[in-house]
Amino acid sequence: MEREFTFSNLLHAGNILHIWLEGSDFDCDNVNFIKLNKDAKWIDFIKLFDKKLNEYKDSPSIIEISLSPEGIISREINGKQYKHDFKNDGLKTKIINFLANKFGYMQTSEIQKFTKSINTKSLSEAVRQINAVMEQGLKLPKSQNLILSKRGSGYKINPLYNIITID
Numbered sequence: 001m002e003r004e005f006t007f008s009n010l011l012h013a014g015n016i017l018h019i020w021l022e023g024s025d026f027d028c029d030n031v032n033f034i035k036l037n038k039d040a041k042w043i044d045f046i047k048l049f050d051k052k053l054n055e056y057k058d059s060p061s062i063i064e065i066s067l068s069p070e071g072i073i074s075r076e077i078n079g080k081q082y083k084h085d086f087k088n089d090g091l092k093t094k095i096i097n098f099l100a101n102k103f104g105y106m107q108t109s110e111i112q113k114f115t116k117s118i119n120t121k122s123l124s125e126a127v128r129q130i131n132a133v134m135e136q137g138l139k140l141p142k143s144q145n146l147i148l149s150k151r152g153s154g155y156k157i158n159p160l161y162n163i164i165t166i167d
Contacts, residue, residue: 016159018103020052065138065146065163067100073163075138084137091115091126095147095155100163105153127155 017028025040026033026048033045066074071086071093086093094115099106108120117123131145140146141160149155157163 019159021048024048062162063140063160065161067096067163067165069097069165069167071096073134073138075140077139082138084133086130091117091122092130095123095126096130096163097165099147099155099157100165102156105148105150105156107154111155124149 014028021027024045025035025037026045027036028034035042035045063075071089072083073086073096074081074083076082086096095111098111098114108123111117112120112123115123117126127147127149131147134140134146135142144158144160146158146161147155148158
């Protein structure tokens with residue numbers, strides 16, 4: 001099954017399921033489903049899952065993006081390769097690498113600690129620039145930023161994108 005459905009795809013699917021189940025009586029740890037409320041009924045999980053599948057059936061499919069350790073990010077569309085090189089911009093490379101390997105929103109303070117960014121203003125400006133470059137360079141949908149932000153919660157990779165870290 002690995003060739004058809006890589007671990008990265010499985011992890012991404014688990015992340016999407018976690019988002020779908022946010023605020024419900026259920027959650028998932030990768031692909032293991034759990035009840036957060038012992039009184040919850042599995043039939044309610046099935047109904048919720050069915051509702052989400054119908055809600056997302058006409059949504060755009062997941063966009064796969066490759067990221068090299070040096071900071072080269074790329075995407076293929078109809079056999080044509082689009083890429084951007086962040087290797088001379090360590091902060092942006094660190095932000096993308098950090099968020100690509102995390103689940104859900106990450107607090108700004110955690111990202112700052114990992115990237116050794118001096119302040120939140122430089123971090124938010126770097127995220128803004130990443131989103132602008134990705135929209136242009138990788139031909140990402142204009143209304144779907146690569147990195148989402150939420151006041152009080154931090155930043156995360158948009159679940160529309162599956163970032164695959166390559167060696």
